[in-house]
Amino acid sequence: MKRKGFLVVVSGFSGTGKGTLMKELVKKYDGYALSVSATTRDPRPGEENGREYFFITDDEFEKLIKEDGLIEHAGYCGHYYGTPRSFVEKQMEEGKDVILEIEIQGARQIRKQYPDALLLFVMPPSAEELEKRLRGRGTESDEVIRGRLKRAVEESEGIEEYDYILVNDDLEECVDKMHQVIDSAHNTPSRNQEFIDKIRSEVQKFA
Template identity: 60%
Template sequence: MNQKGILIVVSGFSGAGKGTIMKELLKKYDNYALSISATTRGPREGEVDGREYFFKTREEFEKMIAKDELIEYAMYVNNYYGTPKAYVEEQLNAGRDVILEIEIQGALKVKEKFPETLLLFVTPPTAEILKNRLVGRGTETMDVIEQRMKRACEEAEGMEKYDYYVVNDVLEDCVEHVHQIIQAEHSRSYRNIEFAEHIKRDLKGE
């Protein structure tokens, strides 16, 4: 079967371990590509154009919006962030599974535009574990942590719109679980219509 890549959107609560799971997945398997976002914010030290982000001027970014060259975009703290369509399509056509790590609103916009997108929601086993992980990071004040927990309550309202839940308890098991979900998706009947047609013709001796 000639496999085209699958577009996968990963969302989840802050502190659920999305980034760590993606990093491990990419390290362990070579068929995944992490989508690179375009942004109008300036590069931070050590960031390279086309590696961490595609860095754009505001004018360039707004042209991309006008030409419908982005799968989704949003504005955070006066800067645009978005997912360029061309890069994603290039990777999918090369047979690679492309992962976008975005929040719920963006994820649902992507699903609207590309109904075959696979939506994964990452969550820790319990709210207590989520809070402990946020505290354990040691990077945020208790006020910020409380805000993130409040935000998690709001985000949980959209959980049932996702195709699969990924419970991040033991990291290695979780990475393997994500990989198995994606591999199983490749065998879905609607993703293999051409193959089914080929078999039918073959059976008829055409």
């Protein structure tokens, strides 16, 4: 039976290490593809266009929206973020699970379009650790950090809509747990309806 790829949505508070988790997952295990999102925010130090994000203007982003070139998009902290449709669907057709790092608004859009998408929410081991990680970046002001913590409170209201939570305390352990959850999700009946129907039909011939 050919294994079909599906969408894996990874959300979580800013500072929980979502990006690092995803990169380590792809590095350690085969069968995954990282989706590169488009954004209108400025690159952070060390980020490259086309690697972490496609950094585009507001006008370019709005053009993609009009052309239905995004499977989801949302505003976050004064900027646009969105997922290009063509890349995602090509990877799934090739049997790869496409990992998307998006926030709750986008996750809701994905679930409507792709009911079989797997939604994972990454959480810190404690609120104190979350603040420590945000301040440890050294790239944002106190005002921005407070804004991200306030946003985390709002986002916590939507956690129950996700399929699983992952606590990122130990990076390696969390990467392995993420892989196990995704791998197990491939065996749910809803993601294997074609195979179920095939076996059911063949068994009927012998009954």
